[in-house]
Amino acid sequence: MMTASGTRRGRILALAAALGMALTALVMAAPAQAKPIDNTVTLTILPAQLRLTPGESATIRLSTNYTTGYSWSDKVTGKKKAVSVLQKDPAPAADNGLIGASTTTDWVVTAKSKGTATVTILTSPPGSSDTSVVGTLKVIVM
Numbered sequence: 001m002m003t004a005s006g007t008r009r010g011r012i013l014a015l016a017a018a019l020g021m022a023l024t025a026l027v028m029a030a031p032a033q034a035k036p037i038d039n040t041v042t043l044t045i046l047p048a049q050l051r052l053t054p055g056e057s058a059t060i061r062l063s064t065n066y067t068t069g070y071s072w073s074d075k076v077t078g079k080k081k082a083v084s085v086l087q088k089d090p091a092p093a094a095d096n097g098l099i100g101a102s103t104t105t106d107w108v109v110t111a112k113s114k115g116t117a118t119v120t121i122l123t124s125p126p127g128s129s130d131t132s133v134v135g136t137l138k139v140i141v142m
Contacts (some may be wrong), residue, residue: 046121046135052111053142060137062121064090064105069126072134074107079115082141086110111141 041050041058050058064072074085088106109119118138122131 082115
């Protein structure tokens, strides 16, 4: 014959076992933590066209060489308020800062509002205000 304390201990053990099985099932059924999706677009060849929604961005990465005295800039035409452009500092040269060693510069283009804008990357030689077009990116913000 079982005593009251034996019945109580049996119930506690049964409850603990059931709780353990429920927690194991919950952990096994839970999806693994998904890595965030990196949907960054990096463009290295221009001209190009890209469709973005407000808040999305793309990076234009081009070879540059600031040691030669040339400068690079950007110009937005069309619906200028559709995008913003941020020119980042050039990456360090791979050849330990050797004069004439090329590097890359990034321009981050972020979609702001609906419309179509064209981002033009320009370069100018040292001591001159003349510019040459390096390439263009047409951005359609939907």
